[in-house]
Amino acid sequence: MPQPKPKVVLGVSGGIAAYKACELLRRLTESGHDVRVVPTASALRFVGAPTWSALSGNPVSTEVWDAVHEVPHVRIGQEADLVVVAPATADMLAKAAHGLADDLLTNTLLTARCPVIFAPAMHTEMWEHPATQENVATLRRRGAVVVEPAVGRLTGVDTGKGRLPEPAEIFEVCRRVLARGVTEPDLAGRHVVVSAGGTREPLDPVRYLGNRSSGKQGYALARTAAARGARVTLIEANTGIPDPAGVDVVHVGTAVQLREAVLKAAADADAVVMAAAVADFRPATYAEGKIKKKEGEEPAPVALVRNPDILAEISADRPRxxxxxxGFAAETDDVLAHGRDKLRRKGCDLLVVNEVGERKTFGSEENEAVILGSDGTETHVPHGPKEALADTLWDLIAPRLV
Known part of the structure; x- marks a missing residue:
């Protein structure tokens, strides 16, 4: 007997980004979800009801007076497995935070007992206003997942924070929340810092020393943390991966730049996860011009100097x-022995140890690892999606947060 489709309510409030919700709706329906769209009256000024109905295959209404015999203002929220509001305007966040119920969507939010996700979209000044920030804090404190808006082009010529994250990224948050099946996000109210990717140390204007890290594991950690309610700062080095929804992203290139960004972000963080592959060495000198190949001559040796040990530094000098x-340890042999030694030397609380090499870990969508704890624990994570490893790691981190 086929399993029933998860019931998702897609709330759409009245912002110009409402048109992007059509793409989110398509992704939800095509991945096997039964979606009921509940737009506000102002949202219908941007995208009409026929569009929502055609894409979802379900009727669309905005008023509690429609189909009264079905008691929609109660039933829709009661029967939902997930409610996601995208875009969520400043007005919608205010109504939700204060428990107002003047239309079908706000009534649905009051009756829902499932996970609720808000994807805000508004101008920067509105997002940064103390009233909006207090409303967001209230919703998060009550267990809602409020993803951070993206930075980019807004309505008109304005640019800044307040842009609706890409629908594909909002969909990933929805998928992770549904997969966990937990109403209360266990990282709500926490600030976590995640580094991802691989640093590059310039040798000349066209060459650098680098590594094979793709950053996919770090991005999986950032996405899963956001889906579990955390405020996430992702410090990425040379990944080329689109920014995850609901995550503040800082772009860096070298180990020195990564150190500066991590120390700044870690100042008020509850947890710091160093998933980036940081170069141990960098060239001692930088050639201002491209180093030329000279016929009949061997190249001059490249002198190296040590890069700062960021993991050891933040472990030893924590703001609280x-x-x-x-930390993460990528090893090629004697994996656990080297991992235990690194855990001891670095002084971190947990160390994710995995074996790397051709077709292993780097660039793959999957991973396997052993997570070593400073308390002597060992958690084996079998081969599987990098998201599974990320969730296991947050499962171990969450109880350690005071």
Missing amino acids: PDQVVV
Whole structure:
């Protein structure tokens, strides 16, 4: 007997980004979800009801007076497995935070007992206003997942924070929340810092020393943390991957730049997860011009100097003693022995140890690892999606957060 489709309510409030919700709706329906769109009256000024109905295959209404015999203002929220509001305007966040119920969507939010996700979209000044920030804090405190808006082009010529994240990224948050099946996000109210990718150390204007890290594991950690309610700062080095929804992203290139960004972000963080592959060395000198190949001559040796040990530094000098610090160790042989030694030397709380090599870990969508704890614990994570490893790691981090 086929399993029933998860019931998702897609709330759409009245912002210009409402047109992007059509793409989110398509992704939800095509991945096997039964979606009921509940737009506000102002949202219908941007995208009409026939569009929502045709894309979802379900009727669309905005008023509690439509189909009264079905008691929609109660039933829609009661029967939902997930409610996602995208875009969520400043007005909608205010109504939700204060429990107002003047239309079908706000009534649905009051009756829902499932996970609720808000994807805000508005001008920067509106997002940064103390009233909006207090409303967001209230919703998060009550267990809602409020993803951080993206930075980019807004309505008209304005640019800044407040742009609706890409629908594909909002969909990933929805998928992760549904997969966990947990109403209360366990990282709500927490600030976590995740590094991802691989640093590049310039040798000349066209060459650098680098590594094979794709950044996919770090991005999986950032996405899963956001889906579990955390405020996430992702510090990425040379990944080329689109920014995840609901995540503040800082772009860096070198190990020195990564150190500066991590130390700044870690100042108020509850947890720091160093998933990036940081170069141990960098060229001692930088050639201002391209190093030329000279006929009949061997190249001059490249002198190297040590890069700062970021993991050891933040482990030893934490802004507060209860901050949880996690490292990663990519090894090619004697994996656990080297991992235990690194855990001891670095002084972190958890160390994710995995074996790397051709067709292993780097660039793959899957991973397997052993997570070593400073308390002597070992957690084996079998081969599977990098998201599974990410969730296991957050499962171990969450109880350690005071």
